[in-house]
Amino acid sequence: MLFVAMETAIDVLDERDRRLVAALQCDGRLPVERAATVLGLSARTVRRRWSALFADGIVKVVMAPQLPDGTRVMLLRVRVLRGRLDAVTKALAARDDIPFIDVSAGGDEISAIALTGSGPRNRLVFEQLPATSAVTSVTAQTVLHVFRDAADWRLDVLTARERAALAPRGRPGSAGPLDATDDLLLAALADDARASAASLAARTGLPDSTVRRRLTALTARGALRTLVVVDHRRLGLAVDANVWLQVPPDHLDEVGRRLAQHPAVHGALATTGQANLHAAVWLPDLEALYHFITEDLAGLGIHSVDTVLVGTAVKRPGHLAYRSGSRPSSSRARPNSNRLSMLGPAISSASSRTLG
Secondary structure, eight states: OOOOOTTOOOOOOOHHHHHHHHHHHHOTTOOHHHHHHHHTOOHHHHHHHHHHHHHTTSEEEEEOOEEOTTOEEEEEEEEEOTTOHHHHHHHHHTOTTOOEEEEETTSSEEEEEEEEOSSSOOHIIIIIHHHOTTEEEEEEEEEEEEEEOGGGOOOTTSOHHHHHHHSOSOOTTOSOOOOHHHHHHHHHHTTOTTOOHHHHHHHHOOOHHHHHHHHHHHHHTTOOOEEEEEOGGGGTOOEEEEEEEEOOHHHHHHHHHHHHTSTTEEEEEEESSSSOEEEEEEESSHHHHHHIIIIISTTSOOOEEEEEEEEEEEEETTEESSOOSSOOOOOOOOTTSEEOOOOOOOOOHHHHHHHO
């Protein structure tokens, strides 16, 4: 079934496992021994718990999606007639240029991310969606600046000292452009960023020694930017919401940076339009969301707040609640390209052509 009610019961990971997930957020290829030393656990415990979390599909480490230079990103809010939501959502989920899709808890709105070229008009936004009978309105806003995306977000269960000790040893952007061998390795890591050197050698045909040397170099230059995919509810964060804010231009940068430091905010984007700042938040419950809106946002000069509860995260990096016959191919863009991983789980052929 495509849509899952927000009230669906789900087991929350214990504190030890949540700390182990947070450690992977610091470094997706974190060695067992270093995690054990920093977290005060035995290497055997770390290895056993990570193996269980990976094997059960609770946690997955992937490469953070990268966007080629020149790619524009648009936030879409699509209002849909009740009873037609499933068809439109499935059609959008099948598109490679739509990497992120949320469906509102109310069941009448789709929030999505569309990747577009540098041209002034996007066919999906200006022609295909408006022409679809199930769609009642479409709002499109271009992303101007990324303050935080999902790869930057950290579960708030580690100390600052622990995070610093777990971070990879490297300096982002400290070396020149990547070559074809680097690209080949990054593509092989796309769906499993913790793949071993031996596995990567078998997959790419490169010598094991070359793979190890290149991985060391990529780590040193900060080129291995990973994303931990885990259901936020397993972390004790039951509420998923998109918050659209209207902020005066002279406060936009400051407010965006403030939001990017908030532990609940896993995505913060400046956009075009009247609601010019978007925040994606994960919180324990509705009372925490109320506190976020009425207290954490207070005093920031925000003119208006529009909050939409997410009922289902249909499509996000590493997670697709609906899978069609073919899976979108992994991006092979270079890690120094534009980033946006925040947006951070079939219909008839005629309907597919309408949005294709």
